[in-house]
Amino acid sequence: MMKNIANYTCLLLFFVLTSFSGKKAQKLNIVFIGDSITEGGALPDPKTEATPIYVAELLRHRKDISSLNFSNKGFSGHTTVDFLPTNNIDFPKVVEAADIFAQDKTATLLFSIMLGTNDSAMFGPNGSPVQATQYKDNLNALINALIKKYPDAKFVLQYPLWYSPNTHNNAGYMQEGLDRLSSYFSEIEAISAAHKISHPNQVYLGNKAVFSFFQKNPKQLFKAEEGKHGTFYLHPNAEGSKALAEFWVKGILNAIK
Secondary structure, eight states: HHHHHHHHHHHHHHHHHTTSSSSOEEEEEEEEEEEEHHHHHSSSOOHSSSSSHHHHHHOOOOTEEEEEEEEEEEEOOOTTTOOOGGTTHHHHHHHHHHHHHOOOOEEEEEEEEOOOOOTSSSSSTTSSOOOHHHHHHHHHHHHHHHHHHTTTTTTEEEOOOOOOOOOOOBBOOHHHHHHHHHHHHHHHHHHHHHHHHHTTTTEEEETTTHHHHHHHHEEEEEEEEEBTEEEEEEOOHHHHHHHHHHHHHHHHHHHOO
């Protein structure tokens, strides 16, 4: 009799422990929104070396993710202005990808957004220079339009990367642009904070440490490019693309935990 009770107790304990051992593995569909850094345009082979490729690889190896699909909507030289729903430039492409993913109601739809580098330029990209308040308004317009279309979607606002203060190719960035880029960070955080109230558990921050990490390791993580003010660092190289993916994954995991 005592043996039967002991066996029953062990069996009950097993079911209790396994039922709380972790969440069921989830399906994840990601739309990456960004510029040339997301696109991988400066890499030798963007189709195999762009940051979204490495993000997908890292996530697919996790036991808590059963499947993952993604679409890379990074466009070289583009800004938040290009992604505004009213401008009909990049927004329809984002929606086209998201509509396909949204058909699977068993999967989490997530938008990973990293914009700001081109917005910060003194001149060149569409709408630049985009001042901090306008940058915030543009991102809000994009996010709110997507939330309206995909009310259950999640969003990760990835922080823009540092670039060298002598950056000047066809567009002019320089120290002025870098200072403007830094001013976007508080706006990103304000967007996340506001949505915690209006849309709880939907809009998350990426990992802010990415900025200083790339700033401290420019020669290792960036492609050296020649510009009008000497060698500058703007686009990650293959090693930088992998490192960036690790930071992006941290933000994504925080959003789907």
